[in-house]
Amino acid sequence: ANKNYKQKRTFKVIIVGDAGVGKTCLSFRFCCGKFPEHTEATIGVDFRERSCVIENELLKVQLWDTAGQERYRQSIVAHYYRNVNATVFVYDVTNRESFQSLNAWIRECEKHGLTSDSNSPRILIGNKCDLENGQEKVSMDEAQIFADQNNMALFETSAKSQSEADHVESIFLTLLHKLQ
Numbered sequence: 001a002n003k004n005y006k007q008k009r010t011f012k013v014i015i016v017g018d019a020g021v022g023k024t025c026l027s028f029r030f031c032c033g034k035f036p037e038h039t040e041a042t043i044g045v046d047f048r049e050r051s052c053v054i055e056n057e058l059l060k061v062q063l064w065d066t067a068g069q070e071r072y073r074q075s076i077v078a079h080y081y082r083n084v085n086a087t088v089f090v091y092d093v094t095n096r097e098s099f100q101s102l103n104a105w106i107r108e109c110e111k112h113g114l115t116s117d118s119n120s121p122r123i124l125i126g127n128k129c130d131l132e133n134g135q136e137k138v139s140m141d142e143a144q145i146f147a148d149q150n151n152m153a154l155f156e157t158s159a160k161s162q163s164e165a166d167h168v169e170s171i172f173l174t175l176l177h178k179l180q
């Protein structure tokens, strides 16, 4: 079926956020269609890809995610931030610290030219919304204020919950539509 499509553009999407927020699981969910049974902490850079048809065009989507630990940042930055078409920022809705870290991640990306006025879109995902609401939970309202301030669309979802599976898919597809 693929040969019916003339072009095959490749889009590079990076996923950033603290270790443990679920970047690898979100990437796995989108590229492999399910929540991974086993995950190991990412060492350096994780890379997955998937082809999708958007508006009658076959696109190859590459998802890159990183370890998130400070000690890896310097060694990976050079090629990681090169030729990026879109950036996905992720926090864990049950982990306020991961939400507070977003400013540092935004600054890091801006240092590499990925700013709100660059033509590479940025979105924000609050992950693990399947977990019980604790007092620590980051509310959708405060996340929305933060997203508005930073000119990003906000989505809450879960890489794990089966009922959110289609939602994870539609978030990434929405982003890919913005890249047309």
Ligand code: GDP
Residues within 6 Å of the ligand: 017, 018, 019, 020, 021, 022, 023, 024, 025, 026, 039, 040, 041, 042, 065, 067, 068, 127, 128, 129, 130, 131, 157, 158, 159, 160, 161
């Ligand atoms: P990363 O360091 O950002 O790549 O995070 P991982 O994808 O490795 O996930 C870290 C941990 O969170 C793992 O134990 C996952 O099973 C768990 N996890 C990831 N996404 C979800 C989610 O949506 N819900 C729940 N309950 N757990 C999740």
Ligand code: MG
Residues within 6 Å of the ligand: 023, 024, 025, 041, 042, 046, 065, 066, 067
């Ligand atoms: Mg990871």
